[in-house]
Structure formats: structure tokens, C-alpha cells
Amino acid sequence: MGAARSHRRDRHEVAEFPQNDARLPCYKRRDDSGILALRMQAASPSSFEPAGAGGLLLAVLVLCIGAGVLLGWLAGSAGIGALIGALAGILGGILAVYRRYRGVI
Numbered sequence: 001m002g003a004a005r006s007h008r009r010d011r012h013e014v015a016e017f018p019q020n021d022a023r024l025p026c027y028k029r030r031d032d033s034g035i036l037a038l039r040m041q042a043a044s045p046s047s048f049e050p051a052g053a054g055g056l057l058l059a060v061l062v063l064c065i066g067a068g069v070l071l072g073w074l075a076g077s078a079g080i081g082a083l084i085g086a087l088a089g090i091l092g093g094i095l096a097v098y099r100r101y102r103g104v105i
Helices: 002-012 050-075 078-101
Strands: none
Touching: 050 078
């Protein structure tokens, strides 16, 4: 039984490969090969804050709606003033967020 066991072990063993037997240059590691990419540097932390952008957008929107309601009330229709203020607030909010965070992203 010992001879059969050693025969199976010999049959499944893989001969060792000599390390210097590589024929292709891609198997030889050289740090100055020029093929590999340079090491990446960590990105600087971004100062973009989504909650701050949302807060600015909401603040401009509410301010414009309030101004629209006030002007609409003085003109005789607060509802139409609120609608016009909301449209101006959406555009103003987008513009305010863009101007505040334009160099960050």
C-alpha cells in the first residue's frame, strides 16, 4: 500500500520551474519599464457639500416665493405672485448654487 501511495504522490507533483527561465520580458519585473502607470496620489478632499447646496437652493427658493407673494398681494393676486416667485426662485436657486460651487466639482 505504501508503494501505491508514493506512486500517486509522484504522479501529481509538479516539477519546480527555474526562475530565470522566463523567455518573455513581461515576466521580468522592472520598475523602470515605462509600461506601468505611475503611482496614483490621493485626491484632495472635496469641499462640495450636497446638504449645503440643497440648503442654499431651498433658501433662495423660499425667499423668492415670499417676495412673489408680497408683490402679488400688493398687486391683487398673491397666488399668481407665489407662482411667479417660485419660477424665479428655481432659476435663482440654480444660479446661486452654480456660482457658489462652480470651482469645486
